[in-house]
Every structure is written in structure tokens, then in C-alpha cells.
Amino acid sequence: MSGYENAPAVAVLGLGEMGSALAAVLVDGGHPVTVWNRSEDKAHPLVAKGARWAATAAEAVGAAEVVIVNVAGGAVAAELLRTSGAELAGRTVVDLTDGTSEQATATERLVREHGADYLHGQIMTIAPAIGAPETLVFYGGARPAFDRYETLLQVLGGRATFVSSDPGVPALYGMAVHDIMWGLLNGFLHAAALLGDAGLRIDEFHQLAQPSLSALPTLFPMLANEIDHAQFATPFGALNHHLPSLDDLIAESRARGIDTDLPTYTRNLVADAITAGHGHDSYARLVEYFSRR
Numbered sequence: 001m002s003g004y005e006n007a008p009a010v011a012v013l014g015l016g017e018m019g020s021a022l023a024a025v026l027v028d029g030g031h032p033v034t035v036w037n038r039s040e041d042k043a044h045p046l047v048a049k050g051a052r053w054a055a056t057a058a059e060a061v062g063a064a065e066v067v068i069v070n071v072a073g074g075a076v077a078a079e080l081l082r083t084s085g086a087e088l089a090g091r092t093v094v095d096l097t098d099g100t101s102e103q104a105t106a107t108e109r110l111v112r113e114h115g116a117d118y119l120h121g122q123i124m125t126i127a128p129a130i131g132a133p134e135t136l137v138f139y140g141g142a143r144p145a146f147d148r149y150e151t152l153l154q155v156l157g158g159r160a161t162f163v164s165s166d167p168g169v170p171a172l173y174g175m176a177v178h179d180i181m182w183g184l185l186n187g188f189l190h191a192a193a194l195l196g197d198a199g200l201r202i203d204e205f206h207q208l209a210q211p212s213l214s215a216l217p218t219l220f221p222m223l224a225n226e227i228d229h230a231q232f233a234t235p236f237g238a239l240n241h242h243l244p245s246l247d248d249l250i251a252e253s254r255a256r257g258i259d260t261d262l263p264t265y266t267r268n269l270v271a272d273a274i275t276a277g278h279g280h281d282s283y284a285r286l287v288e289y290f291s292r293r
């Protein structure tokens, strides 16, 4: 067992795929760990590693300074904490359960009413990466609690990053990354369907188009700056120039029997902006159209 001096006692409520990974690295990190799960069998490997089993969530909470919650959804997490009630007083709850920003805010209120500090964490990776130095977890809520337990939080993921005193912000950051991911993935898959229909290999395309594809993420800081300052004037690449390319993509897709919904959605945004007089603006202008729909 490796560890650090005075490693605080931790309770882990929820031993699914993620909760078991969290509890395991805490045991390995030298923390006294008490575990609880609705189905006891999932605790067996952790008890074999040195964790202690608690018969109820409240009993686990009562044995710990820091209470980690990782279950299926914000509503389940809130209910578990509610049933732990008075046992929460004086402890710090680190809720690593995914949910909406509203759920995180409501759970913070509940926990604080019971006299405990609250941090909401958004895990930005999958279970096998828990404990890795490059693993990113966004935290929001009580900054003093984050500072007090930063070493513990780094045991879970080396990049423990405090983002806001508002506990809803980590959930929003997590959703934003997913939002970007699905947009990029859908674009890639639509393109792959188009190329595949023409009998072209996707891996060969990917390799040859690398200079263009690898430039895409470098646009993010420019877009962010334009949106934050509402400055959409651009000397090149204005919305007017996007419309003919979108029409070509839609026509090519239609001719090949490939879905046209995705490019048509983009075309409609661009056309609306041009109609509203924004044809000479940068692509970032479209953020206003997402906000309105």
C-alpha cells in the first residue's frame, strides 16, 4: 500500500463500474475506505483489498471524513444523501454522479442543510483511467473543501480542476465536451458514409486530409474569443462563402442516398444568418441561432 500521511477516511457510496474504480484507487492510496452498495456482492473485491463494508449508506457516511457518491443518476445520489441525514454533519460530500446542473445545485442545498460541505465532480474519462495522472475531473462547490482535500482528489485523477463555486458548472463543462464530441463524430461519420458510398477508404482519406483535419481544433480559441467579445467581423471565410459548399454537400449526399438532415440543419442556420444580414460575419455568429432555437 502506498499512501500519504494522515490520509482521510473515505466512504464510497455506489460500487458500479466507476464507483469500484474510485474505491480501489483510494484503498491503494492508503485511505481507510468504507464502502456501501445496494447490492453487496460488488463490494467483495474491495473488501478483499482492504475496504470495510457498511450495511447501510448512513453507516458508511458515519465512518468517514469524506463521502464520495457515485451512483446511477443525480436523483439516486440525492435520495441516498437524504437518507443519510444527520450523519452528514461536519463531513465533506464529493458527488461524482452525472446529472444536470440543477440536480447538482439541489443536492448542494440538501447537503449544506445537513451541515456538510459539498463538491460536485464531473469525471471526464472512463473507469480504467481513474487514478491516472492525466485524468481530468472538474470540481465545483466549496472551494475550501477542494483545497483541503486536493491531495485526495488527485488520487482519483491527477488533473483535479476546480472550475467554480457554483456546483452546476462541472456538469455544464462535461456536457459541453460531449456536445462538441458528438458534433465532430457525427460530421466524421457522415463524411465516412459519403466516401464509403464512392468506394473510398476512410483511413486513406484520414491520412491524406490530416493537414486540414488537424487544423480544426485550432479554430476553437478563435471562436471562443469572437463569441466572448461578440465580435464577428472577419476579413475571410465569412458565412456567405459557406452556403455554396453546403449546397454541394447536400446535393452530393442526396444523389448518393446519404442522409441530408445533418448538412441541411447547418445550411438552414447559415441561410437564416445571411437573411438577417450577417453574411459577411464569421461562422461564430451562428451561436446566436443556437441560443434562439
Ligand SMILES: NC(=O)c1ccc[n+]([C@@H]2O[C@H](COP(=O)([O-])OP(=O)(O)OC[C@H]3O[C@@H](n4cnc5c(N)ncnc54)[C@H](OP(=O)(O)O)[C@@H]3O)[C@@H](O)[C@H]2O)c1
Pocket: 014, 015, 016, 017, 018, 019, 037, 038, 039, 042, 070, 071, 072, 073, 076, 096, 097, 098, 099, 123, 124, 125, 126, 127, 128
Ligand atoms: N463508467 C464510466 O466509465 C463512467 C464515466 C464517467 C462518469 N460515470 C458516471 O458515474 C456514475 C456511475 O456510473 P457507472 O458506470 O458506475 O454505473 P453502473 O456500473 O451502472 O453502476 C450504477 C451504480 O448505481 C447504483 N444504483 C442504481 N440505482 C440505484 C438505486 N435506486 N439506489 C441505490 N443505488 C443504485 C448501482 O447499484 P447496484 O450495484 O445495486 O445496481 C451501482 O452501484 C454515473 O453517474 C455515470 O454517468 C461513469
